[in-house]
Amino acid sequence: MRPSFLPRLVNGPLFDPVVYVRILNERKALLFDCGHFEGLAPRELLSLEAVCISHTHMDHFMGLDRVLRAILHRDKPLTVYGPEGITGKALSKLQSYTWNLASGYGLEITICEILHDSMHITRTRADAGFAETHRSTMPREGTRVSADSRYTLDAVILEHTVPCLAYVLKEPFHLNILKNAFAGRGYLPGAWVGTLKEHIFAGRMDELIPVDTHTGIKEVRVSQLREELVTTTPGQSLAFVTDIACSRENLAALQGPAHGADMLFIEAYYLHELKDHAGARGHLTARQAGMIAGMLDAGQVVPMHISPRYHDRLDEIRAEVDAAWRGASEPGGSMG
Ligand SMILES: [Zn+2]
Numbered sequence: 188m189r190p191s192f193l194p195r196l197v198n199g200p201l202f203d204p205v206v207y208v209r210i211l212n213e214r215k216a217l218l219f220d221c222g223h224f225e226g227l228a229p230r231e232l233l234s235l236e237a238v239c240i241s242h243t244h245m246d247h248f249m250g251l252d253r254v255l256r257a258i259l260h261r262d263k264p265l266t267v268y269g270p271e272g273i274t275g276k277a278l279s280k281l282q283s284y285t286w287n288l289a290s291g292y293g294l295e296i297t298i299c300e301i302l303h304d305s306m307h308i309t310r311t312r313a314d315a316g317f318a319e320t321h322r323s324t325m326p327r328e329g330t331r332v333s334a335d336s337r338y339t340l341d342a343v344i345l346e347h348t349v350p351c352l353a354y355v356l357k358e359p360f361h362l363n364i365l366k367n368a369f370a371g372r373g374y375l376p377g378a379w380v381g382t383l384k385e386h387i388f389a390g391r392m393d394e395l396i397p398v399d400t401h402t403g404i405k406e407v408r409v410s411q412l413r414e415e416l417v418t419t420t421p422g423q424s425l426a427f428v429t430d431i432a433c434s435r436e437n438l439a440a441l442q443g444p445a446h447g448a449d450m451l452f453i454e455a456y457y458l459h460e461l462k463d464h465a466g467a468r469g470h471l472t473a474r475q476a477g478m479i480a481g482m483l484d485a486g487q488v489v490p491m492h493i494s495p496r497y498h499d500r501l502d503e504i505r506a507e508v509d510a511a512w513r514g515a516s517e518p519g520g521s522m523g
């Protein structure tokens with residue numbers, strides 16, 4: 188299966204945890220946390236449609252300035268998701284610069300502050316000096332914060348001495364194009380395949396689209412092409428979990444939305460030898476990260492945000508994560 192989400196752990200497993208996810212065939216991307224980072228090109232930042240902040244400790248939030256600098260002149264809006272308090276903190280960051288020459292800038296930023304039973308939505312614009320232009324509150328049930336034709340985004344409120352969000356990005360379903368069914372019907376590969384996918388994702392089954400064929404361009408209905416050429420399989424899912432205590436409440440909250448993630452990005456801040464220290468600071472040890480991956484039945488686990496004190500012991504961190512991951516998926520495996 189050709190993946191639809193192309194994730195990249197921008198800083199690698201050490202340093203601030205930053206995950207950039209490109210949505211294939213669309214000029215769209217999401218960023219999960221933005222502490223200090225260097226490794227994203229301006230064109231990658233320009234594709235960002237949302238920045239998902241876990242919490243506002245500096246190592247997860249300072250890079251929002253860098254994103255802003257890169258996208259300031261674009262018209263496409265940006266959404267910033269974050270936990271309780273994000274509205275005030277993002278606005279004060281945005282308003283801390285001088286905007287007297289920004290009257291022609293069309294950038295709009297929507298800040299979504301995610302609380303247990305509601306979401307505060309605040310809009311602000313560059314040409315208004317990032318003053319608030321609109322504020323509303325909508326009730327929230329469950330963990331869903333956004334849905335469009337290509338992905339859904341869930342946010343789970345967890346505890347890290349402060350509220351901290353874990354995120355789950357899911358593809359509603361995955362489309363597989365049966366290329367070997369082209370020849371018998373006279374279809375030729377071409378850009379129309381992308382158009383077909385877009386229409387199916389958007390549910391526009393009655394549209395006619397121009398299809399390249401051996402006898403020239405032919406108009407064919409989306410519903411017919413779907414029947415002839417497309418199968419669907421469960422969509423891809425990614426989970427981003429960082430800076431959380433290994434508490435019963437946190438694990439229970441993660442279990443539903445993050446279960447079965449194909450790829451789990453998870454902090455492994457300390458080796459388990461420092462589990463008391465980790466607990467006091469609301470962090471996970473590598474063993475706990477591995478056990479959580481097992482509990483969630485993750486397809487792949489990517490440890491990240493490893494404490495500077497272990498930067499020369501990365502192999503030990505990885506080994507501890509893997510041993511606990513394997514142990515947790517065996518009968519009798521237990522949390523510790
Ligand atoms: Zn933190």
Ligand SMILES: [Zn+2]
Binds near residue numbers: 244492
């Ligand atoms: Zn951190």
